[in-house]
Amino acid sequence: MIDPRRIRNFSIIAHIDHGKSTLADRLIETTGGLQSREMKEQVLDSMDIERERGITIKAQTTRLTYKAKDGETYYLNLMDTPGHVDFAYEVSRSLAACEGSILLVDASQGVEAQTLANVYQAIDANHEIVVALNKIDLPAADPERIRQQIEDVIGIDATDAIPISGKTGMGVPDVLEAIVKKIPPPEGDPKAPLAALLVDSWYDPYLGVVILVRMQDGVLRKGMKIRMMATGATHVIDRVGIFTPKTEPVDELGPGEIGFITAGIKEVAETSVGDTLTDDRNPRAAPLAGFKPSIPVVFCGLFPSEADDFNNLRESLSKLRLNDSSFHFEVESSPALGFGFRCGFLGLLHLEIVQERLEREFDLDLITTAPSVVYHVHLSDGTMQEIHNPADWPDPTKLVKVEEPWIKATLMLPDEYLGAILKLCEERRGVQQNLTYIGNRAVATYRLPLNEVVFDFYDRLKSVSRGYASFDYSLDGYEEGDLVKLSILVNAEPVDALSMIVNKGRAESRGRAICERLKDLIPKQLFKIAIQAAIGGRVVARETLSAMRKDVLAKCYGGDISRKRKLLDKQKKGKKRMRAFGKVEIPQEAFIAALKIGDE
């Protein structure tokens, strides 16, 4: 068993692109966790999507063996945390597993909204913070200004901030020393009943479900029968190990250690992040603090563009869920889109990642309906329903009131974009809470209805700030809202996949925008077509798609029949990709694009 005094558990907090994964790579390389020939850039981000997007989705860990200047050997456990707000809960679990954090800030870009949110979580978790200023080798680096900014904005002492370069490796040994000196060792009692925090779990095709644990009290050994305190399920441990970052078996894990176990568990869904593992024969009285299940916040329908792919989609979703129990799905059927699934996600990024993985790893073509949040709908019979599908929206006469989720958003941006961003927030029914400046950067705090954010807020934010604004949010309760169901009718037939719940005051402009967009996207037909947006029976916007005027071959003689028939066949095949609706064929691209529109 390792002496807890020789253990340091830490995570790295940084904004996207500030170099978190590069620093992790350097730390592993410097302490010899991997030979340089084994180093693949960003070793900890194992999924293709993680590496490509430069983000971390699942928490991962590695043990570094470090001989410090005091002559002692230390075991440093690096927890790589997801960097995105959608995975805030996983972030909090990862942070709870550590005693300290490295706050990594780009020495030219400075503090961003995401950095703020995560560093406050770390401070809440009583972390000791080691400040490192990265990319010091770049000409634009201004470490003194950024150091001051960290003190001003975050309010922590940055006197000892370490200038480093993840790229060249400069300063990395200083970071290792600071981890040993500044971050306290973990505490725990090896003789107490077993208490291990379930930090994360995932499915490995060779090992089955792998559970990442942070040891609190007691000792974990192969052959032990453990109990999951949230569910009461018991399992016999068949493997105990650590990551270096390669998997390495160990005999046991003692207090303060971070490692993994396998116990013949088939599905990730049987494990709950934040749960406490204890000894079935000598259980602990109460679980460790903080367990709560993750709850989907954003819902949408996923439909295969080819009806034949329905079963493929079902299997693919099941496979993805093996590794990501935080999304939910159930069968949904739509007159326009056929059979598909209603899916719930932790947030928009989570939705995008799942969608991208389905398309990329499972080669599926998907139609995604408008994302929706979860509404609390109070009915006249005194009941309350949670509704996230416009198709389930009750008759307005039965509605007493509707509550919608709000968020508290932090935006950081260069001063010159402030006007545009404030306008965007106001348009989205935002309520300003606070506005401060750090140098020429503005920090705005807004309360916003989540349904205004799930639609296209990120895209708009990026475009009005040319990518310079950073944004983070946390959920901030439910509030009553004036909400209506906006239906889109093509040729007088409602297209359920395009209907959405919107604020009444914004229904008309949104309806108009969708009608205008659809007019450009639906190919002309033999008939004139009305495209309408309606609330109940009241049409609030209307566009007319004029009829096709000419579609004929100039020449068609004996030699042309076969060739042109092939053309007709091709057209017929192309149509399989469209969804017939009434008399009108709406191409799949039209659905996708119509759902992406903004207000302008």
Added chain:
Amino acid sequence: MADPAPSPGFGLYVHWPYCEAICPYCDFNVRRQQTVDPLRWRAAFAADITQAAQSFGPERPPLTSIYFGGGTPALMPPELVAGVIDIARQTFALTDNAEITVEANPTATETDRFQAFRDAGVNRLSLGIQSLRDDALIFLGRRHSGAEATAALTRALAIFPRVTFDMIYARPGQDLADWREELGEALALARDGGHLSLYQLTIESGTPFGKRAQKGEALAADEDLAADLYALTQDMGAAAGLPAYEVSNHARPGEESRHNRVYWRYGPYIGSGPGAHGRLPGPTGRTATEAIRDPGRWLAAVEQHGHGIDSRENLSRRIQAEELLFMGLRLSEGVPAARFHAVTGWTLAEALPEAELMPLIGEGLIDRDSKGLRLTAQGRPLLNAVVAALIDRLPSS
């Protein structure tokens, strides 16, 4: 039962693949001119046509038309044209008034041969004038002027009993007023011949125009202008006594192209020569044939196997129904109910029930009565989309 449908006739199409120059809009099976051995070609056509005749059984019908198309069939040695006509006559016999057409361009080489073709038995000439405007002729890659075109037409009218010519409109930059003026001149020139083909410029992929369009050049008229130009063409043709009897073909009644009408009425026809297509009687009713496209390989194949067919497909009745509709609805007479039944075995009413057609009838795009099915004047420019909608509603087998 419905009225008997007019007989489609029976035609022979002969493809001559060579041209002096390739026009930038053309996507037919064409090659640059080269020296040919007329005896070798004559023997090949003889073998190929004789082979095709086997499809007809012992009671071979007489041919109602022969059509020399291309390429530039006017570059064929006249004795070869005479030879092919002879072969056709010996193999099938020709009806008394059989229509024998040759396509020609208004170039000196070709006009010099008009008399020789007439002497060989050709009784109808189809002249590729394309435009009466010299700048447009240069754009279209033509090797003649407007004046040469009208001179060639005058000469043809003096030599052949029947003459028709082609025009191409909806060219880049051409507006309604430009075309009104040029079409007026063309209709006046067509008065004596009584037949005129008016094609909107079509940009085909793989052609020089297709490549230019792919690079972003706007060569095709936009839909609204194309529709307006088409409507103007219909009106002016009818007013000049040359109404459209087909999407792009105008004639004084009685002067219609009998050969092309075989295609549109979905009659049988033999296609001989490189890349030629045929529709022959077959076990399912109609068999589609397609000849080898490369002239050298076609010749060699005929010499080796006795025919130049590359592929042969026995068409299902559903495909025959599609082809019949696709071709027949191009004609203003439409598809007679009797013919639809004779070709497909389905009555028109069971294949396309009235209720299914109501949306199209309601929009004024098609007309339907006991005699058959036809497109209205409003529906004709939308033929592809209308036919696609009809085909969608056909029984699957």
